[in-house]
Every structure is written in structure tokens, then in C-alpha cells.
Amino acid sequence: MKREEIETFITELTAPLLEGTGICLVDVEYVREKDWYLRIFIDKPGGIEIDDCQFVSEKLAGLLDEKDPIKEKYYLEVSSPGIDRPLKKDSDFEANYGKKVDIRFFSPWEGTKELTGTLVSHTGKELTVKRINKGREEKEPITIERALIAMVRPHVDF
Numbered sequence: 001m002k003r004e005e006i007e008t009f010i011t012e013l014t015a016p017l018l019e020g021t022g023i024c025l026v027d028v029e030y031v032r033e034k035d036w037y038l039r040i041f042i043d044k045p046g047g048i049e050i051d052d053c054q055f056v057s058e059k060l061a062g063l064l065d066e067k068d069p070i071k072e073k074y075y076l077e078v079s080s081p082g083i084d085r086p087l088k089k090d091s092d093f094e095a096n097y098g099k100k101v102d103i104r105f106f107s108p109w110e111g112t113k114e115l116t117g118t119l120v121s122h123t124g125k126e127l128t129v130k131r132i133n134k135g136r137e138e139k140e141p142i143t144i145e146r147a148l149i150a151m152v153r154p155h156v157d158f
Contacts, residue, residue, distance in 0.1 A: 100119075
């Protein structure tokens with residue numbers, strides 16, 4: 001199976017495990033660094049605890065042993081995505097409407113590689129934000145083609 005097929009298969013395998021637990025699947029990554037890693041990112045209201053990660057890891061490991069979808073040797077990691085995880089799914093974007101986000105571009109857009117704005121809306125092709133300039137939100141929203149955007153993350157103020 002290709003990497004994308006494995007991620008889709010694991011997503012479909014994991015969803016039933018989480019039903020009724022209050023835990024939601026945020027993302028699945030199957031990546032090669034020095035070794036192969038299958039990373040499962042989970043979340044729940046109030047945040048993830050180590051016991052949640054252990055629960056999902058044990059249940060998923062049993063299913064993976066049974067189904068054996070991955071032929072290469074890999075490491076299974078189950079964790080919280082963190083507060084600054086990239087927004088990827090529609091539900092991620094919708095949950096952040098009205099909140100500040102940081103946008104990073106593949107190449108400079110209107111003279112900048114990054115901008116911070118308040119997320120207004122999104123579609124599969126565009127993102128609409130109110131730019132924050134020198135700490136102040138602009139009144140008029142701007143629309144940016146998603147093909148130009150490398151990453152969108154929740155903005156974290158320290």
C-alpha cells in the first residue's frame with residue numbers, strides 16, 4: 001500500500017475504537033524519517049492524558065497485529081497534536097472561526113512569508129481572514145488561495 005492508502009486505512013480502522021470514548025481522531029501520519037513511524041494524533045475536550053494515549057495505542061496495536069496492513073517495520077506513536085497543530089480538516093478550520101491563526105506561505109505573498117489574522121471562513125480553494133497588523137485587526141477581510149498556503153496553525157500568544 002502507498003503511504004496515503006495506509007493513512008486512510010488506519011483512519012478507518014481507528015474511528016470505531018474511539019466511539020463512545022470522548023476521544024476524537026485528529027490526524028494519522030505514516031512517515032519515514034530514519035525509520036518508519038505511524039503517528040496517531042488524538043484529542044478530547046479538556047485535553048489528552050497519558051492514559052488516553054495508552055488506551056488507543058494498546059487497542060490499535062492489537063488490530064494492527066491482526067490486520068497486518070503495513071509490511072515495513074515501523075514504530076507506533078499515539079499522542080496529542082499539541083496546541084499549535086496545523087489546521088487540516090474542515091472541522092479544524094470551522095472550530096477556529098473567529099480565532100487568530102498564523103498563515104505561512106510557500107513563497108512571499110504580498111511581500112510576506114507569514115501573516116496573522118482572524119479566521120473568517122474557508123472553502124476547499126480559499127481562506128478568508130481579517131489581517132492583524134501591528135496588533136490591530138483590519139476591518140475588511142482578505143481572501144487567499146489555499147494553493148499558496150503552506151500551513152495554517154492556531155496563533156499562540158505568550
